[in-house]
Amino acid sequence: MKSYVLDASAVLAFLSEEKPSVVEKFAKILNEAKTGRAKLYSTHLLPLEIGNGLRFSLTDKELAGETFRKLFNLPIDLVAFSFPQLARILELSYHFQTSFYDTSYHLLAKLRKGTFLTGDAQYFKKAKGFGHIELL
Amino acid sequence: MDNTQRLTVSLPKYLYEDLLQLVAAGNISSFVARAVETRLLEAESDPFDEFIKLREKFPKKRRGEIIKAIRKGRV
Numbered sequence: 679m680k681s682y683v684l685d686a687s688a689v690l691a692f693l694s695e696e697k698p699s700v701v702e703k704f705a706k707i708l709n710e711a712k713t714g715r716a717k718l719y720s721t722h723l724l725p726l727e728i729g730n731g732l733r734f735s736l737t738d739k740e741l742a743g744e745t746f747r748k749l750f751n752l753p754i755d756l757v758a759f760s761f762p763q764l765a766r767i768l769e770l771s772y773h774f775q776t777s778f779y780d781t782s783y784h785l786l787a788k789l790r791k792g793t794f795l796t797g798d799a800q801y802f803k804k805a806k807g808f809g810h811i812e813l814l
Numbered sequence: 815m816d817n818t819q820r821l822t823v824s825l826p827k828y829l830y831e832d833l834l835q836l837v838a839a840g841n842i843s844s845f846v847a848r849a850v851e852t853r854l855l856e857a858e859s860d861p862f863d864e865f866i867k868l869r870e871k872f873p874k875k876r877r878g879e880i881i882k883a884i885r886k887g888r889v
Binding site for chain 2: 686687690691692693694695696701705708709711712727730731732733734735736738741744745748749751752753779797798799
């Protein structure tokens with residue numbers, strides 16, 4: 679079974695953008711998860727980043743609340759890191775010159791032998807050498 | 815004929831205290847029944863379809879705006 683790690687930029691890009699390639703790719707992954715062919719993961723950072731992203735991109739408070747609720751009705755397994763894993767994230771973030779936050783999603787994808795799906799082109803450019811990543 | 819079923823449930827103490835702030839002690843059964851009914855109705859709909867349908871309501875944004883909103887306030 680495939681494993682995907684989602685970050686907030688991928689989720690919000692799917693909801694907010696019109697580019698067919700973005701919508702189709704994300705919808706395909708959701709369909710794989712719905713039909714039991716893929717599993718969705720993220721870190722405990724996801725609700726915080728989604729909350730902030732909604733807070734500062736939507737003026738419609740009701741829609742923000744509805745989005746938050748419906749996103750976390752999806753079967754996304756939010757994974758906690760052990761201390762050695764956090765130490766590895768720190769090491770990798772220095773190596774790739776990336777943020778600790780973004781790198782945490784990426785390490786999770788590697789640990790799950792899956793794919794980190796991000797909408798952040800800057801992060802992708804810096805850390806694609808680590809593998810296990812796709813730019814939405 | 816009575817069409818209700820009595821049951822005993824346990825709630826975390828903080829939740830029970832919050833509940834009492836909102837609902838009079840004599841109205842807890844009807845409050846819980848409504849909450850359970852709402853949750854069951856939600857469970858009947860497909861969470862994937864519900865999430866995908868949000869796209870129709872979402873204002874369109876550029877990628878840069880999305881990333882900026884996610885990171886706003888983070889130092």
